[in-house]
Amino acid sequence: MKKRILLLAGGQSGEHEVSLMSARSVLGALPRDQFDVTPVVISKQGRWLPPTETQRALESGEAATGGDLVLHRVASAEGYDAVFPLLHGPMGEDGTVQGLLTLAGIPFVGSGVLGSSVSMDKVMTKQVLASAGIAQVEWRLAVRREWQQTPDAVRARAAELGFPLFVKPANLGSSVGISKVGTPDELDGALNLAFGLDRRVILEAMTSHKPREVEVGILGNDAPIASPVGELRFDAEFYDYETKYTEGRATMHIPAPLPPEVAARVQAAALTAFRALDCAGLARVDFFYVEETGELLLNEVNTMPGFTTTSMYPKLFEAAGLSYSELVTRLVGLALEER
Template sequence: MGEKVRVGLIYGGKSGEHEVSLRTALAVMGEFDYNRYEVKPIYITQDGQWRSGDVLLAPPTDTATLRLEDSNAGEGAALAPVFQGLQSGAAGGGESRALDVIFPLLHGTFGEDGTIQGLLEMANIPYVGAGVLASAVGMDKIMMKKVFAHEGLAQCMFRYYNRTQWEKDANYFINEIEISLGYPCFIKPANLGSSVGISKARNREELVAAIDYAFRYDRKVIVEEFVDAREIEVSVLGNDEPRASVPGEIRASNDFYDYKAKYIDGTSVMEIPANIPQETSDAVRELALRAYQAIDGSGLSRVDFFLRKSDGELLINEVNTMPGFTPFSMYPLMWKETGVPYSELLDTLIELALQRHADKQRIEYGGGSPL
C-alpha cells in the first residue's frame, strides 16, 4: 500500500456554531478509513486559540477529547502543519511530514465566510469545500440574493439595511417594510449560519425588536417576506461539473426552522426523498446546480428552496457552502439516498480538493510576457 493521505481537520472556531463544529468533526473522524488516511486534529478554541494534536491512530469517542486540552503545542506549532508546504524540505516522514490536504469543518463566521479559505490559499495547500469567493457570497445573504437575481433565479422579496442606515432612518424603513413585504416577515443577520439571530415579526413592535436582535450578530440585516411554503433541500457535490442529490424536505417542529429546531428539540422531521412530483424533483435539482455554479461553488454545498403551496413555484432560499456533516445531517443523508454512502463522500471530497488545487497550480500569477 502506498503512503497514506495526511488530512488536517480544522474544527471549533470563534463562531456561535462552535459546538456544532465539534459534533461534525467527531462524526467525520469516525468515518475516515484509517488504512488510507492519517488524520491530524487542529482545534480552534472559542476565543481563537489554535491547538494541534497528534496524528490519530483511531477515531475519538467524544467531543471533550477534541478540545485537545492536554496539548502542550503552542499556536505556532498548531499553525505549522498548515504552512509547512511553503517551507523547503517540508515533505519529510513521520510526524513532520506536511499535510496533503485540509478539511475545514468550521461553521459560521471565520469558518465558511472565506476567511479560513483565504488563509489556506495563502498557505498554498489543498482544502475541501468552496473557495474564498463562493464562501463569502454563500455566507452573506444579501450578496447571495444579488447573485441569484442576476442569474434569474426566483426568490422571495426582501429588503436590507446596515446599522448606520437603520439608526438614521428607522421610521422610513419600517414603513417601507410594511408596504413592500407586510406581516409576518422574517428578519436575519446577513452573515450568520444555523439560523442564529433569526426572528419572525407579526407586527411593528416585533419587527423593531427583531431587527435590534439581528444587529447583535452583524452590521447588516435582511428582511424577507413570509412565504407559505414547504422547505426543500438538495445536496450538491463537485467542482466544475457538479451533480445533485435527490431532494429532501424539512418539516420544522417550531414556527420555522431555527437553531432550536435544528439542534435542540430534535423533533423536526426530515423526509428523504421529498414527496414531490418527479418534474418538481428534476426542476429543483437543476436549479440547485445553477445556484451552485452562480456563486462559483466547489466541493460541496446544500441548496435550500421554498416550494410555495399556492402555486407550486420554487423559490431559492440560500446556498450553504459548509452544511452540517454528521451522519444524521441532511447533506450526507440525501447523498446516502442517492447511492453515495458517507465514507465515499469523504473520499470524493478529498479527491475534489486535490483536483482543484492541482488545477489552480496552472495559473500564472506573475507578469508574463505577452503573446
C-alpha cells in the same frame, strides 16, 4: 502513501458546537488505511488548540478559550496534503480560513474564497442568484450604522415587505439571530437581535403561504452532481435553532414526496446556483416550495452544511448510494483535484 489531513473544527461563530458535532462524525469516518487525520479545534476566540486541548474539546463539545494565535499555527499546517475546514458561519465558512489556506498553498475541502464569502452573505447570494434568473423572496438590506442613525428608514423598508417578515443576520447559520416578525411592534427587537450579531441584516418577505422546505446536496467541482431532494418537516413557526438541534423535533424525508417535475426543478436550480456562486466540492442548497402556487424559491446556499452522520447533506448522498465514509473520501479527492 497515506494522505495527511488536517481537520479544522469549532471556530468563532455561533455554530461552534454544531461544527464539533460534525467533526466527530468525520473523524470517525475517514478511512484510516488511506488517511492520517489530525484534528485541530479552533476556540471561540479564534485560537488553534494543541492536541491535548483539541481532544478535550472534541469530547466536551466546546472550547471557549485556550490555544495559539492562528498565524503562529498556520505554519504547522504545512506538510498536510489537504485541510478539511469543517467550520460553519463567519470566520470559517465565509472565505476567511479559505483565504489563509490559499495563501499557505494547501488544498482544502469545499469552496474557495469567492464562493465561500458570497454564499455566506445572504444579500450577496440573493444579488448573484437574481442575476442568474433564480426565483427568491423579496428582500431588503439594512446596515448597523443606519439602524443606529436612521431607524425609521429601516422600519419603513421593512414595512414595504409586509408582515410577517423574517429578519436575519446576513452572515450566519443554524437560524442563530433569526426572527419571524408577525407585527410591526416586534420589529425593533428582531433588528436589535440581528444587529447584535452582524453589521449587515437582511429583511425577507415571507412566502405567500407557509412553505414546504426542501433541500438538495451538490457534490463536485466543475462537473457537479445533484443528490435526490430531501424535505424537512417540523411543528414550529419556522425551522429555528431548537427545532434544528433538539432530537425528534424535525423529520427528514428522503426523497421528498414531490412530483418528479418539481424535484427536477429543485436540482436544476441548485446546480445553476452552485455554478453562479463559484462553489466547489460541496453545498447544500435550501428551497421553499409553495405548494399552493407551485412557486419554487431558493432560500440559501450552505457551503459547509451540517455534517454529522444524521445530517441532511450526507443523508441525501446516502440515498444516492454513497456511504458517509465514501462521501468524505470523495470530498478530499475533490480538494486534491486539478481545477
